[in-house]
Structures are given as C-alpha cells and as structure tokens.
Amino acid sequence: MIDFKIGLISLGIFMGLNSNIQAQQHPVLPNVLAMPAQIDPLKAGMDDRVEQLMAALNYDAAADPQEIVRTVRNNLRLDGFEVPPLDMQLISSIEQESYTIHTLVFQSLPGVYVPASLYVPKGKGPFPAILNSHGHWPPGRRSEIVQRTAHMLASSGYVCLCIDAMGSGERGRGHQHEYHGANLGSALLDLGTPLMGMQLLENSRAIDLLCDLPEVDPERIGATGASGGGNQTMWLAAMDPRVKAAVPVVSVGTFRAYIMNSNCVCELHPNGLLHFEEGQLLQAMAPKAIKIITALRDGNAAFNAQQMLKSFRIAKRAYVEQGIAERLDYELFDEPHSYTEEMNRSMISWFDRVFTVRRRGDHHRISDFQPLDTNALAVLKQGRKTAGILSIPAFVSREFSRVESQIATSPLDGDAYKKQLQKMILMDTADHLLHVQSLEPQQGWNRVVLENTTGQLIPLLISPPHAPANAMHVYFPSKGKQEAPLSEIDALRSKGEGVVLVDLYGLGERASMNADQIDGALPRFHTLSRSLLWTGSNMMGIWAAEIGLINDYLQQEYSSYKRLLVADRETAIAALISNVLVDTGQPLLLRQLPVSYLPDESGVLDSYNMAIHMQGILRWGDIPMLLALNKQQASLEELYHLNGKLCDQSEKQQLQDKVLGYKKQLNNEGVLLIN
Secondary structure, three states: OOOHHHHHHHHHHHOOOOOOOOOOOOOOOOOOOOOOHHHOHHHHHHHHHHHHHHHHOOOOOOOOHHHHHHHHHHHHOOOOOOOOOOOOEEEEEEEOOOEEEEEEEEEEEOOEEEEEEEEEEOOOOOEEEEEEEOOOOOOHHHOHHHHHHHHHHHHOOOEEEEEOOOOOHHHOHHHOOOOOOHHHHHHHHHHOOOHHHHHHHHHHHHHHHHHHOOOEEEEEEEEEEEOHHHHHHHHHHHHOOOOOEEEEEOOOOOOHHHOOOOOOHHHOOOOHHHOOOHHHHHHOOOOOEEEEEEEOOOOOHHHOHHHHHHHHHHHHHHHHHOOOHHHEEEEEEOOOOOOOHHHHHHHHHHHHHHOOOOOOOOOOOOOOOOOOOHHHHOOHHHOOOOOOOOOHHHHHHHHHHHHHHHHHOOOOOHHHHHHHHHHHOOOOOOOOEEEEEEEEEEOOEEEEEEEEOOOOEEEEEEEOOOOOOOOEEEEEOOOOHHHOOHHHHHHHHHOOOEEEEEOOOOOHHHOOHHHHHHHOOOOOOHHHHHHHHHOOOOHHHHHHHHHHHHHHHHHHHOOOOOEEEEEEHHHHHHHHHHHHHOOOOOOEEEEEEEOOOOOOOOOOOOOOOHHHOOOOHHHHOHHHHHHHHOOOOEEEEEEEOOOOOEOOHHHHHHHHHHHHHHHHHHOOOOOEEEO
16 A cells, blocks of 8 residues: 555645646756657667568468468457348439449448448349449548449449448448548457458458349459558458459558558558568469559559569469469559549459450440539438448447446456456567666756667656655656656655656657658557557557566665656556556556547547557456556546546546446455546
C-alpha cells in the first residue's frame, strides 16, 4: 500500500492543490541524446529490423499456397465467424440500354447487411462475373470510377457486383461516407480482426452471392479494383479458390515498401513480414490468371513500378515452373494513381481472354457513360431502413457487448489473463539493460542514457530526491518531456522530491521526423504504429517493456526511495500494462486515460493517437480489465472517451463498479481512485 507521504503528495497533485503556483517561463529542458533530427535513428532501427526479416524469407523456395492461407487466416483471425444466410433483399432497379442495375443488400455476418450495386447484362446468360472493389474514392461503391468500371464490364457482357466496404459509403458513421482508415478502421484491429480481414470475409460473401445468381457462371468469376480496391482484389484472389482471375490496379508493390510509408490500415496485415513477401503471396495464386496494372506516375512509393517488378519477378518464377507463364502479366500506364478508361479496357481484354469471351466489335463502351446520381444508387435513399447497416463503431460495440457479458459471467484467471496480455502486446522476451552512461549534468538535471537489448537508447533526466523520506516521481509524458507539466515538476523539486523525465520510443528526442512528415494530417503514429505491426511488434509492447526496464534501473540506483509513476493519455495505458505484467509495488497516477477502446459513433476519432492499438484488446477485456489486474493503487485524473469527450460522474461510477466486480472475481484488492 502507498505510504502516507507519497499519498499526500500525489493527492495534492491529483486534486490540483498546487494550482496557486504561478506559471513561469521555463527554460527548455536539456536534451540527453542531442542527435540531429535528420539522422532519425528510429527510422534507421526500423530499416534494420525489416532487413533482418527480409533476409530470413526464403525467396528461392516455391511458396506453399496452403501454408500461406493458414498464415493469413491466423494473422487476420478469420476463423470463428458464423456464416448466416445471404438474405439478399432487392431495393430498386434501374434499366440501362444494355444492362440493369439492381440496388440491394445482403447479409455478410449475422445481423450485418452490406449495401451493393449489381449490374446484370441483358440477354441470355449465364455470364462471367466480376467483383469490383472500391478504393478510397468517395462515396465508396457509388464513386464515378467504380460506376464507370461497372458500366464497361456490364456493357461487355459481365455481371458486376460492387459493395460498400465496412466503414465506407453508406456504412460510415451517420451512414455518410468517411475515411475508414486510421483510428476508425483500427477499432476492428482492437476487436481482433483487422479491417483487411473484415474486407476479405465480406468479399468472400460477395462471391457467395455471385455463385447463387442464376445469371452467373460460377466457373468464370474474377475480381478487380484499384488502390485499396486493388489490395482487396489481391488478397481475395489469394484466399478464395472460386476467384479464377484477377486484375489488381495501382496497388501491387512490396510489403517492405509499406514500412515507414503512407498506407491505409485496410492494407495492414499484422505480423505479415514475419512470414512472406508480396511476391510470394502472388506465387501462391498460381495457376490463376493475374494481370497487374501499374501507373508510372503513381505518387505512392509502395505501388510504384520498381516495387511492383520486385514482386512480379518472384511470382513469375512459379508460373514459369508450372508451364503457365502467360497467366501472369503486368502492364504499365503513363498515368497517375487512378483507374482510367484505358486501364478498364486492358482489364476487360484480360478477362475476355481468360474466360474465352468472344465478341464482335468493341463492346467496351465508354463514350455513352454518364455516372448516375449517387442518391439513385443509395440503399437508404430508396426506403431501406438502417437496421443492419452498421458503422464500424456500431459493429464493434455490438460484438464487444457479447464478449463483455461472457467475461462478467465467467471465472477469471489472473495468470491466464496476464499471459494473454503479454502475447497481445507481442512481447515474447523480456527487455534487458545492456549499458548505462551518465552524461554531464545540465540545468540541475542528471542526464542518463540506457541501452536495451534492441539497441535503443533511452534518455532520462533525473533530479534525485533530497532526503531518504522523499519520493521519486517518474514521468512518461505522452508528447515527450518538453510537454511535461513543468510548474508541477518545479513544485515537486522545491519540496525535495525526486523527478525522472523519460522520452519513450517515438516521443520527444526519440521522435521520427520521417514518420511525422508522412503522417501529415492523420493521427500521430499512423505510420510508425502500422509499420511495427507488420514486423511483429506494437507501440504498447515497446513502451511497456521500456517502462519495465526503467523501473529496474531506478530500483537498482534508488532502491531506498518510494516511486510513483505518472503517465498520461497513451502512455498511461502502457504504464498500466507494465504494472500488470510486473508488479513492482509502485502506485500509478494516470491522467486522461481513455475509459475504453470502444470507438464512438460521433465526434472526432483522433483525440488519441494510433500508438494505442493492440490486436484483440477488446475481446481480451478492455481498459477495465487492465485496471482490475493492477495490484497497486491507481489514481485516475480525468477520464475520456476516444472522441475526446470528458466522462461524466455516472460514467466514472460505471467504470469503478465494473473494475471492482472484476477485482472481486480475480481476488485482487488493489485500490482504484477516480477523480
């Protein structure tokens, strides 16, 4: 239990009793590492890690398609979902000269309905069919690019199905199209199956629908799409045996090029680079007929022609060895990142050849194409009720409510939960201290550099306690030490209290200039967090390990002093994880902790940055379970929802009750104080 002195000091800070201290102009805190920003050791370390993973991949051996399918299903956690009836419901139909557009919905998962546009040629079928996946062009399946592609396919005698991906089009919050990536899409990762996995599941259900249509020849089914839609096309072609041909557009490159680059979370495959590269995924598609379309003027470094060729050449070897070299090809276009008319023509010619479609003249009609008003193709504008057309937050909340009810009625095993937590943060081995170096003190601060087993240099500023009765207050500021509450820290030091300021991985002195520039207007760590997940790691695991390492160092050097860990926002989660995994007896002061990982149906979703995401944290038990497993006193100062809304008193009480209920089941008497 925390002693009276630390409790009084922390409570004073907690209740704002030091608010009468006048704000002062503080000198900038001294740096410890003092590295020029352009050196970017974080990026250099990431590059080293990726090169090690790439060197471990065996490019000479032929890819095992069955092993790749097993790996993808495991990494994306695709198993365990119930497959309900399709329950296709026709909403409306629009007659065109040579085809009919049906607006409909179908059931992909239990109670989850997908808005779709089905283009059916007039005449006698059955016809070959193509799933046409949309990229990041608003509003999803109704965008002009998707409509034009569907028009050309249907005019050429193909049934074409276009669906709204989860979180896009009419499946956005408020049934308005929005960007389904960043923190919004990452909520699915927190639930367990990332956005890529949900797209793969639902695209396979779209193939179920096509196979059930009497107008479709089930032996002649293909897939296409551009950008994010091209990514969906590639993964579906690799995973679904019913897809016999595919044309991914402006989307094929290398997984290596995703690292420290600008890509959506719908293109995130957790742990992917531990197992295979994109060329090996393409290898596994043989003998399917695959044509890759690449734009020479594509501004995304992950999809440029040079990256595409690396994967293409790896895949080509498998096709050559099987005597089917002609079934894998690529074509370059002097175009930017798009799906142009000429690309459409190339795509249709490929499917014509593969599916032996013979025609007279040019049926790839585009001159008469006029995009329909998006409302004319909207499910909800045609009288369909919103029931079942769930946004990502609504879907996640629904699934979590089922999980939470199971947790509440099941016996809880604290040790088992800790093992699951350690696996979830991808921390298989303990971090160790390899080297400690003290630098010349500056501005009254001792400067210390710790080196860990991953070669990271961790900077510490230390102001030692004045007397044995004083305590050490260890700060892990979520925006780096320069953003620490300096007036509060000055007050502590004036009382003789010890203070430690730490820049964790990616923060403060250890920030990546490259990653921050790539993030742009997206939430911070969009680039870094996503890159780490590809390589079998995550920010929370790294931070929790570093916090544990720092605790070990301080215990060695200042063992006679009590310690209080102070963290806020994203680092508050990491400090809590560290305390749960290794009970050091240290109380926590956690500020602006999110009350839950559940995303909100309204408001911004970038109040917290993308360092927080962990695959499966919601199915594991969420923030309340972390608090329940913590055996030391935890004081919470301000609680927020993920959209930045401050929790009210009733919501705080709900959290308190939930945590106490879990603690009772766990036989854990750790104290929780919520202000």
